[in-house]
Amino acid sequence: MPIDRRQQVVDALRGVDGAWGAPETLASRLCDFCLERVRARGAAVSVLSNHDVVAVIASSGNLVADFVEAQSRYQSGPSIEAARSGVAVLEPDLAGRGLLRWPRLVTDPAASRVAGAYAFPLAYGAVSIGLLDLVTGRDDRELSADQVALALTVSEVAFEGLLWLQSGRANDDLSPTIASSGEQSWVIHQAAGMVAVQLDVAVTDALQALRDEASARRRTVGDLAEAVVSRQFSFAESGA
Amino acid sequence: VTNLGELAGAFVELADTMVDEFDTVDFLDTLAHRSMALLGGTSAGVMLTDHDEQLKIVASSDQRMHAVELMQLQATEGPCLDAFRTRASVLARLDESRERWPLFTPSAHDSGYQVVCAFPLRLRRQTLGALNLFRAEDRLPDPGEAMLGQALADVATIGLLQERAVRESTILAEQLQRALSSRVAIEQAKGMLAERHGIDLQLAFDTLRRRARDTNQTLSDIARQVVGNRGR
Numbered sequence: 458m459p460i461d462r463r464q465q466v467v468d469a470l471r472g473v474d475g476a477w478g479a480p481e482t483l484a485s486r487l488c489d490f491c492l493e494r495v496r497a498r499g500a501a502v503s504v505l506s507n508h509d510v511v512a513v514i515a516s517s518g519n520l521v522a523d524f525v526e527a528q529s530r531y532q533s534g535p536s537i538e539a540a541r542s543g544v545a546v547l548e549p550d551l552a553g554r555g556l557l558r559w560p561r562l563v564t565d566p567a568a569s570r571v572a573g574a575y576a577f578p579l580a581y582g583a584v585s586i587g588l589l590d591l592v593t594g595r596d597d598r599e600l601s602a603d604q605v606a607l608a609l610t611v612s613e614v615a616f617e618g619l620l621w622l623q624s625g626r627a628n629d630d631l632s633p634t635i636a637s638s639g640e641q642s643w644v645i646h647q648a649a650g651m652v653a654v655q656l657d658v659a660v661t662d663a664l665q666a667l668r669d670e671a672s673a674r675r676r677t678v679g680d681l682a683e684a685v686v687s688r689q690f691s692f693a694e695s696g697a
Numbered sequence: 698v699t700n701l702g703e704l705a706g707a708f709v710e711l712a713d714t715m716v717d718e719f720d721t722v723d724f725l726d727t728l729a730h731r732s733m734a735l736l737g738g739t740s741a742g743v744m745l746t747d748h749d750e751q752l753k754i755v756a757s758s759d760q761r762m763h764a765v766e767l768m769q770l771q772a773t774e775g776p777c778l779d780a781f782r783t784r785a786s787v788l789a790r791l792d793e794s795r796e797r798w799p800l801f802t803p804s805a806h807d808s809g810y811q812v813v814c815a816f817p818l819r820l821r822r823q824t825l826g827a828l829n830l831f832r833a834e835d836r837l838p839d840p841g842e843a844m845l846g847q848a849l850a851d852v853a854t855i856g857l858l859q860e861r862a863v864r865e866s867t868i869l870a871e872q873l874q875r876a877l878s879s880r881v882a883i884e885q886a887k888g889m890l891a892e893r894h895g896i897d898l899q900l901a902f903d904t905l906r907r908r909a910r911d912t913n914q915t916l917s918d919i920a921r922q923v924v925g926n927r928g929r
Contacts, residue, residue, distance in 0.1 A: 506877040581863070584870040586877075620866060623873040629917045631876040643884045647898060650888020654928050660885050686888070686898065 462610045466490065470614065477621050480634045484515030487615050491591055492517055495608050497575070498594040501525050502615060504587045504635060508541045511646070512639030514587075520570055521592050526677050527567035530668045534562045536590050539576035543585045545609070549573035549599035573599050577612035579619060587619055641679055648682035655693040666692060704845075707731040711852045714860035721745075721857070725756040728828060728853045733758055735849070736842050738830040739810065742766050744777050745818070745826035752781060752826060761808050765801075766829065772800035780815035780827040786847050787815045788837055811835035814843075816850035818857070825854055879917035886920035889928030 469490050470478060477483055484502045491500035499521025503513040510529055516522040528534035535546040535555075548555045551574055556563045571592045579587035589612045593599060600608070622632040636643075645667070653663035670692070671681040684690035710727060729741035740762035744752045752770060757763035769775030775798055776787040790812055794802045805813060812832040818825040828850045838846065883905065890901035909919045 504873075504877055506874050506881060511877055511881050581866055581870060584867060584874065586870050586873050616870075617866075619873065620869045623876065624869055626872070626876065628872060629876055629879045629915060631880045632873075635873075635877075636880065639880075643880070646881050646884035647888035647891075650885035650890075650924070650928070651892040652888075653885070653924075654889050654892040657927065659927070660889075660924055 462607060463614065465494070466607075466610050466614045469494065470618070477618060480622055480632075481638070483618050483622065483634070484615075484638060485517075487589070487611060487618065488515050488517045491589070491608065491611060495591065495600070495604050495611065496597075497591040497600065497604075497608070498597055499524070499571075499590075499592040501590040502579075502587060503536075503590070504619070504639065505540050505585050508543075508585065510536065510540055510588065512635075512642035514635055514638035520594065521590060523567040523677075524571050524574065524592055525590055526679065527562055527565045530672055530678050531559070531562045531565070532665075532668070533559045535559075535574045535576040536588055539578050540585065540588055543578050543580050543583065545575070545577045545612075547573075547575045547600075547605065549575075549593070570595060572597060575600060575605065575608060577608060579612055579616040581616060586616065589615055644686055645678055645682040648685040651685055652692050655691055704735060707735060707849065708852055711849065712856055714856040715863065719860050721860075722755055724856070724860075725853070728849065729756045729758050732828060732830055732846060732849050736814075736830055736838060736846055737832070737834075738814075739833040740765075740829075740831045742777075742829045743818075743826060744770075744781070744829070746781075746824075752778065755826070762829070762831065765805050765808050765810070765831070768804045769801055772798075772804075774798045775801040775805075776813045776815035777827045777829050780817045781824060784817045784819050784824055786817065786843060787813070788843055789813050790835065790837060792835070805831070809833050812837055814838060814846060816846045818850050818854040820851070820854045820858055823858070825857060828853070879920070882917055882920040882924050886923035886928070889923055893928035 470486050478486065487502055488500040491497045499517050501513055501516035501521045503510045505511065513525055525536060528536045535548050539546040551563055551568060551571055562568055572595050573593040575591040577589040578585045579589060591608055622634050626632055649660050649664040649667060652667055653660045656663060656666060667681060668678055671678045681690065714724065725743040729743055732738060733741040740758045742757040742762045743755050744766065745755045747753050754763065754766045757766055769777050776789060780787045791802050791806050791810060810831040810833060812835060814830045816828045818827055830846060886905055887898050887901040890904055891898050905916060905919055909916045
């Protein structure tokens with residue numbers, strides 16, 4: 458029932474302390490809803506700036522987290538396309554059609570357990586502030602039209618929820634909930650800053666160097682970034 | 698109402714607030730003029746509350762109306778204020794209103810009006826203001842006209858609230874984007890300073906903060922400069 462759909466999502470998110478419940482669990486409650494009611498195998502919420510994913514603020518587990526990480530490493534995949542275009546990208550058959558669209562991503566081990574990927578921008582008009590990523594597993598059926606419609610509603614509610622988290626903050630002052638949920642992603646930006654100095658390149662090139670090096674070493678960008686920040690790995694010494 | 702086409706046109710125009718160049722004053726001016734034309738008013742005007750919950754004049758079809766609206770606000774009495782307070786429409790003949798509004802009535806009479814109407818701009822729990830419609834002719838609106846007046850006020854209210862909600866979301870979404878991009882710049886700058894000076898990230902952050910304070914700039918501006926200069 459389309460009329461009830463929004464209410465269904467909002468009711469499920471409602472906490473004891475007000476319409477949105479506790480701010481710090483909002484993003485993970487959105488993910489839980491996607492597992493329980495949309496029947497996705499994995500769900501993740503990330504935030505965007507200038508059409509790039511800058512931080513993952515919630516994920517239901519490794520399956521989706523690894524898949525989102527691999528996409529960010531290759532800068533390729535449904536989430537990257539959804540972030541850039543502001544339009545939902547749905548690929549129920551990653552190993553089939555998806556292979557032609559994103560060959561490197563789909564052949565990465567992180568994608569091997571994912572059957573279908575569904576990326577929904579959290580956007581109003583031209584302004585995208587985040588993404589809702591859903592994945593299905595190898596044994597799952599693809600999401601039905603009803604499930605996709607419900608996921609779209611979740612993405613609308615998630616957009617409002619993120620704005621609610623940010624509301625009342627001064628300019629340039631990021632919601633503490635979003636800031637602390639994105640902790641693991643900030644390390645990547647710190648590492649990119651360090652690598653920019655090590656290689657004497659612009660920070661965007663440094664980030665790309667981190668991604669390439671992580672792929673070459675079969676590590677996640679987050680892992681390598683941790684090693685850079687703790688000075689166990691340096692691009693200056695490796696001659697990379 | 699004789700012209701159905703004009704009626705339809707008014708409703709469509711009042712519902713259409715999702716435009717880039719939306720202007721509240723123009724929109725309420727349209728509401729005033731459309732109501733005058735459809736309901737046979739001599740003058741019309743709109744008052745809205747500002748952020749202090751005080752009514753302000755936003756639109757008046759003519760100078761005479763503007764003066765009477767001002768008079769209502771100064772005397773703190775009149776049809777518009779009543780419609781706003783009670784959230785119900787007010788329809789009155791001035792000949793019968795001297796007790797109800799002792800200050801407003803003679804002043805409106807002197808301006809040439811015989812009948813005054815006001816329709817609240819309200820939706821559910823919110824009241825935004827009221828639409829005034831005054832007649833020089835001594836004839837109260839019939840029930841159909843009264844319903845139409847309130848319907849015009851209702852659709853304008855929905856349009857206004859929608860436009861406000863969209864504008865607020867857009868502003869908030871842009872603020873979130875800026876805050877995120879600042880946060881990224883700050884993390885990058887911390888990394889650059891830490892690497893350039895061989896210090897830890899906390900000390901790098903303290904350095905950024907001190908620079909911002911010393912130069913009277915925001916942390917994110919300093920961070921963007923550091924990133925642009927690769928930590929130098």
